[in-house]
Amino acid sequence: MGKELNIGEVVAVTGIKTSTLRFYEKKGLITFIGRNGLRRQYHQNVVDKLKLIKLGQAAGFTLSEMKGMLNIEHRTVIDRDRLSFRAKEIDSMVRIFRLLSKGIKHVLHCTELDHSHCEEFKEVIARGLRIIKKL
Incomplete structure (x- = not known):
């Protein structure tokens, strides 16, 4: 599988608030892969996905548009x-x-x-x- 990051590590690396991470989860942009105690665990690629989300928002993409480019199987699908x-x-x-x-x-x-x-x-x-x- 790959390295897992807990929610605190994701926040520390990206600067994105936990409430925003949960919002992105509800929108289907990212998923957590389990829990370690009460803390959500994410696949290490979530950091790259979050960078793409920031870039996409700056470029004017909606979260719904980006959802189609970020799937839950730890890959990014580019709609050229x-x-x-x-x-x-x-x-x-x-x-x-x-x-x-x-x-x-x-x-x-x-x-x-x-x-x-x-x-x-x-x-x-x-x-x-x-x-x-x-x-």
């Missing part, structure tokens, strides 16, 4: 199509944020009193609208 789609969404968001940042910085430093007369500002707005329409 779903990951590819999410990567494209993130790339689009990055382009939008860069454009927004550029627009804001331009407004901060633009010498035009009325931005409707500024050609660069008009171009930033037009590019932003084109990107948003593609979403």
Whole structure:
């Protein structure tokens, strides 16, 4: 089987609260494999699963979406199509944020009193609208 970790060790390694671990159990994202006294025992791969959950949440995946990628047989199942789609969404968001940042910085430093007369500002707005329409 592999090394087992008790719930306290998992908390110490990951920084995730015990209540969150129990919530993830209820959602079917992780499972404990037994008990040592009153303490839940986890397969050592739970640490990697928890890292993937954190990464997935940061990437915008829901817990339900991640459940399909984390099974109870101590393996991770990668849905490459779903990951590819999410990567494209993130790339689009990055382009939008860069454009927004550029627009804001331009407004901060633009010498035009009325931005409707500024050609660069008009171009930033037009590019932003084109990107948003593609979403």
